[in-house]
Amino acid sequence: MSENPYQPIDSEIIDIIDESPTIKTFVVVTNGPFKFETGQFVELTLPGEGEAPFTPSSSPNDTEKMEISIMNAGRVTNLLHKCGKGQKVGIRGPFGNGYPIEDFVGKDVYIVGGGVGLAPIRSLFLTLVERAKDFKSIVCRYGARTPEDFIYKKTLHGKWQKIDGVDIKLTVDKANGDWKGNVGVVTTILKGDDVNIKNAVAVVCGPPIMMKFATLKLLEFGFADEQIYLSMEKNMSCGFGKCGHCMIGKYYVCKDGPVFTYDQIKKYPKIWD
Amino acid sequence: METVFTTDLKPLLDAVSQQMELYIPKKSGEFYVFIKYDPASGQTIEFNNIRACTPLKDFLFPVRELAAVFPEAAEAEEVKPFAVFGLKDCDLRALDVLDKVFIEKDFRDPFYVKRRENMFIIASDCFEPAGSCFCNVMDGKPFADKGFDLNISQVEGGFIVEIGSEKGDEFVKKHSNIFKNLPENALDERKKNRTETKKQLAEQNAEMKFDCPVREIFDSSEDSEVYDIEAKTCVECQACTRICPTCHCFYLYDTKQKDYFSKMKMWDSCMRQAYAAVAGGANPNKILGDRIKHRLMHKFVYFLDRYGINMCVGCGRCVDAEAGEVDIREIMKKLYQELKDRDSKLTKVSK
Numbered sequence: 001m002s003e004n005p006y007q008p009i010d011s012e013i014i015d016i017i018d019e020s021p022t023i024k025t026f027v028v029v030t031n032g033p034f035k036f037e038t039g040q041f042v043e044l045t046l047p048g049e050g051e052a053p054f055t056p057s058s059s060p061n062d063t064e065k066m067e068i069s070i071m072n073a074g075r076v077t078n079l080l081h082k083c084g085k086g087q088k089v090g091i092r093g094p095f096g097n098g099y100p101i102e103d104f105v106g107k108d109v110y111i112v113g114g115g116v117g118l119a120p121i122r123s124l125f126l127t128l129v130e131r132a133k134d135f136k137s138i139v140c141r142y143g144a145r146t147p148e149d150f151i152y153k154k155t156l157h158g159k160w161q162k163i164d165g166v167d168i169k170l171t172v173d174k175a176n177g178d179w180k181g182n183v184g185v186v187t188t189i190l191k192g193d194d195v196n197i198k199n200a201v202a203v204v205c206g207p208p209i210m211m212k213f214a215t216l217k218l219l220e221f222g223f224a225d226e227q228i229y230l231s232m233e234k235n236m237s238c239g240f241g242k243c244g245h246c247m248i249g250k251y252y253v254c255k256d257g258p259v260f261t262y263d264q265i266k267k268y269p270k271i272w273d
Numbered sequence: 274m275e276t277v278f279t280t281d282l283k284p285l286l287d288a289v290s291q292q293m294e295l296y297i298p299k300k301s302g303e304f305y306v307f308i309k310y311d312p313a314s315g316q317t318i319e320f321n322n323i324r325a326c327t328p329l330k331d332f333l334f335p336v337r338e339l340a341a342v343f344p345e346a347a348e349a350e351e352v353k354p355f356a357v358f359g360l361k362d363c364d365l366r367a368l369d370v371l372d373k374v375f376i377e378k379d380f381r382d383p384f385y386v387k388r389r390e391n392m393f394i395i396a397s398d399c400f401e402p403a404g405s406c407f408c409n410v411m412d413g414k415p416f417a418d419k420g421f422d423l424n425i426s427q428v429e430g431g432f433i434v435e436i437g438s439e440k441g442d443e444f445v446k447k448h449s450n451i452f453k454n455l456p457e458n459a460l461d462e463r464k465k466n467r468t469e470t471k472k473q474l475a476e477q478n479a480e481m482k483f484d485c486p487v488r489e490i491f492d493s494s495e496d497s498e499v500y501d502i503e504a505k506t507c508v509e510c511q512a513c514t515r516i517c518p519t520c521h522c523f524y525l526y527d528t529k530q531k532d533y534f535s536k537m538k539m540w541d542s543c544m545r546q547a548y549a550a551v552a553g554g555a556n557p558n559k560i561l562g563d564r565i566k567h568r569l570m571h572k573f574v575y576f577l578d579r580y581g582i583n584m585c586v587g588c589g590r591c592v593d594a595e596a597g598e599v600d601i602r603e604i605m606k607k608l609y610q611e612l613k614d615r616d617s618k619l620t621k622v623s624k
């Protein structure tokens with residue numbers, strides 16, 4: 001961490017990829033190498049306008065550049081969506097704890113995601129497949145509102161499906177065009193025998209309501225509270241456990257999370273709100 | 274600890290103010306605030322019997338400050354040594370809380386640290402606690418025995434000056450002409466005064482004698498309706514969080530200047546409705562009662578669990594400042610009653 005934790009690192013958007021009607025991926029280079037662990041997040045500043053937390057969606061092993069997939073959801077993200085290549089931005093971080101990959105070794109990794117929640121999950125996925133042999137299997141269940149709303153479409157429908165040891169199923173809330181896959185929320189494609197629950201971990205990331213119902217479903221299947229890893233999204237400002245905005249009980253999501261096991265946070269009120 | 278004596282505070286404060294900027298208490302209406310001391314102005318020196326209403330955090334963590342300038346990082350602002358006279362034990366315990374937050378093993382807020390290192394603390398004993406003071410309930414005392422550079426206790430004919438740090442010791446040695454030896458009985462008198470004030474606090478807070486830790490009262494209040502009921506008397510002025518010496522929430526915002534960008538750091542309040550709201554509309558504390566609950570759970574449970582000390586020092590400032598009628602002591606009493614009622618029901622059932 002730099003001496004002044006409030007000081008952003010000068011960075012630049014070098015490329016922008018349209019992913020879906022509401023999501024773009026921004027390719028960012030920082031002034032000097034930038035290291036993070038998968039699941040950690042950064043605070044991205046649009047100079048003079050504002051700052052927001054995002055989880056890089058690229059693999060941490062790519063230290064040249066970082067990709068950040070951003071949904072147009074409010075003031076700052078809307079302004080970001082209007083930016084072009086060459087835009088100067090600031091990066092603070094990385095913050096938080098990331099996914100405990102080593103604890104996943106030798107197990108089935110059951111990944112459940114929805115919407116822009118696929119962004120952190122993409123980074124995790126890329127990290128896992130780089131050493132796919134270390135895991136029993138990588139099973140992904142993703143949902144989107146409509147087929148257009150899927151991000152990383154090309155790899156999601158293509159390359160990723162063909163990786164050995166990887167099993168991906170997709171669903172949409174509402175079908176259109178030539179969608180032939182499942183229709184229904186993501187919990188409708190979760191099955192009790194997707195993975196060997198006795199030797200598995202589940203990773204859930206997406207909108208709060210999806211996280212809630214996915215967690216309930218996993219518990220119903222027999223997952224233990226400690227086997228479910230949740231990426232919690234809370235209002236954030238500082239990123240290092242001081243400003244108070246992101247608290248869940250005694251935890252600061254920015255510092256102790258954003259990844260928690262369900263066991264850690266279940267006793268606190270309103271975790272899904 | 275070593276003690277000396279002075280019959281008059283003016284030479285002492287003048288000597289301090291020759292070395293650094295000094296803030297002293299001044300009565301304003303019913304309460305004291307801190308103002309800058311100017312020895313030449315003939316300002317009267319007041320001895321505050323109770324804590325000032327200005328929270329100490331004002332000096333270390335200002336309402337708004339420049340946190341970063343970019344693209345070219347700016348030279349950090351220079352902080353000159355300064356002193357505050359008239360701080361109380363509750364202020365110093367609040368300082369412990371802020372220190373825990375802003376100076377951790379793996380994190381140092383550079384702005385806080387700089388001011389903290391440059392602060393000279395002259396504490397003093399309380400002897401007429403405000404009606405709202407309940408420090409005794411929160412393990413506090415009306416006098417400090419650590420955490421200061423100098424501590425002043427008023428006694429017959431003058432002031433006992435206790436040295437609490439190397440900085441304080443240096444000061445006393447350098448200005449030995451100001452100080453005399455302690456008169457006989459002075460320490461006995463101080464002890465008597467202190468006991469008297471403690472007794473007064475115990476009396477005025479007799480209704481807050483709990484037979485369990487305060488933490489337990491709040492930790493068991495998850496389903497209580499008290500918060501929603503109290504919320505009806507809250508006008509959301511946020512004064513409680515502004516004046517509280519331990520509240521330290523802030524937010525960062527960005528501004529555009531002529532030839533640079535800046536990131537500002539500004540106090541925030543968890544009582545603000547959008548405080549925890551995220552894009553898409555989710556907000557765990559949309560309801561006012563839930564925000565009050567979160568604030569008190571943070572004070573009495575979460576902070577304690579994390580840092581091992583209470584985040585409320587019982588200074589009573591929020592009770593006085595409140596534009597509405599929310600009273601942290603009343604909430605505590607009501608929740609305690611609920612806890613007792615539940616306990617007695619349980620014992621009845623088990624019998």
Ligand SMILES: Cc1cc2nc3c(=O)[nH]c(=O)nc-3n(C[C@H](O)[C@H](O)[C@H](O)COP(=O)(O)OP(=O)(O)OC[C@H]3O[C@@H](n4cnc5c(N)ncnc54)[C@H](O)[C@@H]3O)c2cc1C
Nearest residue numbers: 052053054055070071074075076077119234235236551552
């Ligand atoms: C750890 C973490 C990782 C995230 N990763 C991604 C990601 O990879 N891609 C993505 O599209 N989104 C991500 N988000 C959500 C993203 O941060 C919000 O969409 C964004 O902050 C909205 O800002 P805004 O100014 O556009 O919205 P507005 O609603 O206009 O924001 C107003 C204020 O609320 C705060 N705020 C609003 N929503 C959120 C939120 N969800 N989380 C934290 N603060 C918020 C903002 O900081 C701002 O102060 C992540 C959030 C967190 C906490």
Ligand code: SF4
Nearest residue numbers: 517585586588589591
């Ligand atoms: S909560 Fe109230 S009584 Fe407790 S420290 Fe803060 S202002 Fe003082």
Ligand code: FES
Nearest residue numbers: 237239242244254
């Ligand atoms: S974002 Fe500031 S405490 Fe978590």
